[in-house]
Amino acid sequence: MKIFYSPTHTKHHPPFEILDGGERSHSYEVPERVENILPLLKQQTWAEILEPVQFSLAPILAVHDEGYLEFLKTAFDLWTAGENNDEHVALIPATFPPGGMRRIPRSVLGKAGYYMMDLSAPIGAETYQAALQSANCALSGAAALVSGERSSFALCRPPGHHAGKTNCGGYCYLNNSSIAAHWLSRHSKVAILDIDYHAGNGTQEIFYERDDVLTISIHADPAEEYPYFAGYSDEVGKDRGEGTHLNIPLPFGTRDVSYVEALQQALAKVESFDPGFLVVSAGMDIYQDDPLGKFKITRAGIHQIGSEIAELQLPTLVVMEGGYDLESIAENFIALIENFNTPL
Numbered sequence: 001m002k003i004f005y006s007p008t009h010t011k012h013h014p015p016f017e018i019l020d021g022g023e024r025s026h027s028y029e030v031p032e033r034v035e036n037i038l039p040l041l042k043q044q045t046w047a048e049i050l051e052p053v054q055f056s057l058a059p060i061l062a063v064h065d066e067g068y069l070e071f072l073k074t075a076f077d078l079w080t081a082g083e084n085n086d087e088h089v090a091l092i093p094a095t096f097p098p099g100g101m102r103r104i105p106r107s108v109l110g111k112a113g114y115y116m117m118d119l120s121a122p123i124g125a126e127t128y129q130a131a132l133q134s135a136n137c138a139l140s141g142a143a144a145l146v147s148g149e150r151s152s153f154a155l156c157r158p159p160g161h162h163a164g165k166t167n168c169g170g171y172c173y174l175n176n177s178s179i180a181a182h183w184l185s186r187h188s189k190v191a192i193l194d195i196d197y198h199a200g201n202g203t204q205e206i207f208y209e210r211d212d213v214l215t216i217s218i219h220a221d222p223a224e225e226y227p228y229f230a231g232y233s234d235e236v237g238k239d240r241g242e243g244t245h246l247n248i249p250l251p252f253g254t255r256d257v258s259y260v261e262a263l264q265q266a267l268a269k270v271e272s273f274d275p276g277f278l279v280v281s282a283g284m285d286i287y288q289d290d291p292l293g294k295f296k297i298t299r300a301g302i303h304q305i306g307s308e309i310a311e312l313q314l315p316t317l318v319v320m321e322g323g324y325d326l327e328s329i330a331e332n333f334i335a336l337i338e339n340f341n342t343p344l
């Protein structure tokens with residue numbers, strides 16, 4: 001299995017995030033999340049670890065707004081204006097537009113409020129470079145499928161599924177899975193299955209009005225959990241896209257058996273859509289020991305999830321999203337992806 005990894009991700013190391021109640025916490029989204037997976041992957045005889053191909057910006061701009069991309073690229077330098085001091089660790093806004101207000105201010109702080117959905121996606125000096133390489137990992141995984149591979153794995157960091165056309169948030173800047181899925185959609189219909197603990201609001205938005213990319217997300221009920229404003233079961237797509245989005249919200253405490261029931265419902269929908277490719281937005285924050293997740297999925301459950309998805313017998317790109325328990329993240333990802341390791 002071709003696995004795409006770029007060391008550039010280590011340049012993105014958010015120094016803090018603001019949690020519920022305004023608590024300034026260490027970031028859960030740390031370089032160790034990927035660095036801990038690499039050694040175990042290298043021990044697998046089937047794993048071939050490669051640096052990503054350098055794509056142009058075109059496949060990213062096909063998904064994200066040009067003004068947003070320009071903001072990501074320039075925000076840190078504009079904010080610091082060349083002065084590197086302790087106050088300029090990473091940019092987050094203090095002002096957000098109230099519902100419906102969509103002016104784009106000239107000020108970089110104003111723009112930060114416009115382009116960020118929360119306080120969990122600070123922009124540091126090399127965040128943009130890391131996000132680009134993360135997207136290149138996903139695109140390289142997509143290209144491997146077009147070349148005839150049965151599966152590929154993109155070790156994406158920063159993650160992507162909370163990033164929308166014009167927003168970062170929830171540790172995400174560029175929507176890696178969506179960029180790869182759109183790129184694949186030139187060849188055939190594509191399905192994205194999002195199994196991260198959190199609803200994939202960015203992916204939902206990007207494809208909401210399209211009927212050539214099916215998007216499904218299984219996640220903690222957004223009525224009670226981040227990202228709160230998307231991921232509800234009555235959100236089914238719009239216009240041409242009506243019927244090609246499916247949200248399956250599940251309660252806190254969900255265990256293997258009921259998770260797999262929900263997964264089977266999702267897989268039936270994928271089968272009837274009959275895509276040429278499958279992209280899995282994979283977050284191991286569904287695991288029972290995850291510090292941000294409230295599901296109770298076991299290692300055996302994760303293996304079963306992988307095995308059920310693999311039974312679709314579709315060319316499959318697995319894209320890393322969340323997962324914050326540094327002790328278990330490597331074994332969990334291997335339990336998931338080893339199912340995709342045998343030819344179709």
Ligand code: SP5
Pocket residue numbers: 019020120159160161162170171172196198226283285291292321322323
């Ligand atoms: C990619 C991804 O998984 N992003 C998730 C972002 C979640 N951010 C909200 C975190 C709220 C945490 N509240 C519980 C604190 C535990 N001590």
Ligand code: ZN
Pocket residue numbers: 196197198283285321322323
């Ligand atoms: Zn998540």
